[in-house]
Amino acid sequence: MAYLKRKIDTFLEEWKQDAHRKPLVVKGPRQIGKTESIRNFGAKYYDNVIEINFVEEPKYRQIIADGYRPADLIRNISRIDPTKQFAERKTLLFFDELQAFPEIATALKFFEQDGRFDVICSGSLLGIHYGRIESNSVGYKTDYEMHSLDFEEFLWAKGYDSDFIEGMLAHMTRQQPFNETELSVCNALFLDFCILGGMPAVVREYIERDRFEGSLAIQRQLLTDYEEDVRKYAAGMDQTRILNVFRQIPLQLAKDNKKFQISKVASGARFKDYRGCIEWLSDSGIVNVCYCMKYPELPLKGNFDETRYKLYFADSGLLVAMLDEEAQEDLRANRNLGVYKGALYENVVGEALVKSGCGLYYYKREDSTLEEDFFVRTAKDLIPVEVKATNGRAKSLRTLIESDKYEDIHYGIKLISGNIGYDRRIYTFPYFCAFLLKRYLRQVPVT
Numbered sequence: 001m002a003y004l005k006r007k008i009d010t011f012l013e014e015w016k017q018d019a020h021r022k023p024l025v026v027k028g029p030r031q032i033g034k035t036e037s038i039r040n041f042g043a044k045y046y047d048n049v050i051e052i053n054f055v056e057e058p059k060y061r062q063i064i065a066d067g068y069r070p071a072d073l074i075r076n077i078s079r080i081d082p083t084k085q086f087a088e089r090k091t092l093l094f095f096d097e098l099q100a101f102p103e104i105a106t107a108l109k110f111f112e113q114d115g116r117f118d119v120i121c122s123g124s125l126l127g128i129h130y131g132r133i134e135s136n137s138v139g140y141k142t143d144y145e146m147h148s149l150d151f152e153e154f155l156w157a158k159g160y161d162s163d164f165i166e167g168m169l170a171h172m173t174r175q176q177p178f179n180e181t182e183l184s185v186c187n188a189l190f191l192d193f194c195i196l197g198g199m200p201a202v203v204r205e206y207i208e209r210d211r212f213e214g215s216l217a218i219q220r221q222l223l224t225d226y227e228e229d230v231r232k233y234a235a236g237m238d239q240t241r242i243l244n245v246f247r248q249i250p251l252q253l254a255k256d257n258k259k260f261q262i263s264k265v266a267s268g269a270r271f272k273d274y275r276g277c278i279e280w281l282s283d284s285g286i287v288n289v290c291y292c293m294k295y296p297e298l299p300l301k302g303n304f305d306e307t308r309y310k311l312y313f314a315d316s317g318l319l320v321a322m323l324d325e326e327a328q329e330d331l332r333a334n335r336n337l338g339v340y341k342g343a344l345y346e347n348v349v350g351e352a353l354v355k356s357g358c359g360l361y362y363y364k365r366e367d368s369t370l371e372e373d374f375f376v377r378t379a380k381d382l383i384p385v386e387v388k389a390t391n392g393r394a395k396s397l398r399t400l401i402e403s404d405k406y407e408d409i410h411y412g413i414k415l416i417s418g419n420i421g422y423d424r425r426i427y428t429f430p431y432f433c434a435f436l437l438k439r440y441l442r443q444v445p446v447t
Helices: 007-017 034-045 058-064 070-080 102-114 126-137 151-157 162-173 180-196 200-209 215-233 239-253 271-283 316-321 325-334 338-355 395-402 431-443
Strands: 024-027 048-053 091-096 118-123 142-145 287-293 304-313 361-364 374-377 382-387 412-416 421-423 426-430
Touching (some): 034 048, 034 091, 058 070, 151 162, 162 431, 180 431, 215 239, 239 271, 239 316, 239 338, 271 287, 304 316, 304 338, 316 338, 338 431, 374 431, 382 431, 395 412, 395 426
Parallel strands (some): 024 142, 091 118, 287 361
């Protein structure tokens, strides 16, 4: 089975080249390819890879019996499995499923001081346990947050190289519309990505079969696994409430007002009772929370109302897998998004922004119809981003740009089912360019 090239590959290579590298902790939700990427890296750059999975092999939780120093851990690992080889400077220790045994993080300090062995830890749901991990290893580790495949990685999987992607970015920076062939190819690829999402197992099945057959079954199994995680790891919390919130997301995204309303989850439900549920789903990496800004101005941090938010799936394939049967069939057979069109494109754009390192914020003024989907920023500017289900006018976007009230906003971006354009300080791009927005803003500091 072919390995899917990932962005973490470059990060791992750069980490290996750093003479002062610290133990690495790779965070991210389940089944996004963490283990596969680390194994691929280990096989390429080390003589020995010692992989310990704390879920599949709970016996290794005993290795801290004599303390956390490398000599004690290595001695106890060797007692459990004498075939494991520990060649100094040539061995990678890979502790997988860290969430099942976060205590091992205490050892990272000692491995960093010792310096003879490289250490990588990874696991799902680490956000839930990170207080314990952080307190045990602060200052002695490097963190990397991994996601499911973004559209760029999907293009790599389909055989498109960096030149193809740089060409897309060049179209944006030069304000040069795509030709008919380019637009058709990119739109088709992007719609496939919207339907599939970025889970490696789903993408690999699609690549190998060259059709959607089998993808829905894998997506639904992933949903089952996520719900099982809630039942297994949401200790001390109302698991039913978390699951109810999770299952409500597609229904609420399909409405014109996409603000998540706790009152719709259950009769008499209140925010204060469900606050921990939202945090749990966010910390687990299952959802992306988009907070409503108090006012559209910089800085973004702290400038939001934590009681007003939208919830998006961290992987749009999970949203698609939760649609009703008729919508599923129509979507896969005819690529017809139906009533979910706005919801899916908004979810995919939110996902693209998060995967490129942006936080999610929207704005809805209480006393008017003024509402904006997302905001991104440069050093000086706050840039509203509107996702249009139809290629109509962007009234709110125009108001934000032209009003004297919003001093940090000088131009805006509109994402549509169309081509590149520009009109009165609004830059228009096709949906499929969303993953390039941050790179675009770095290259073209327009004001």
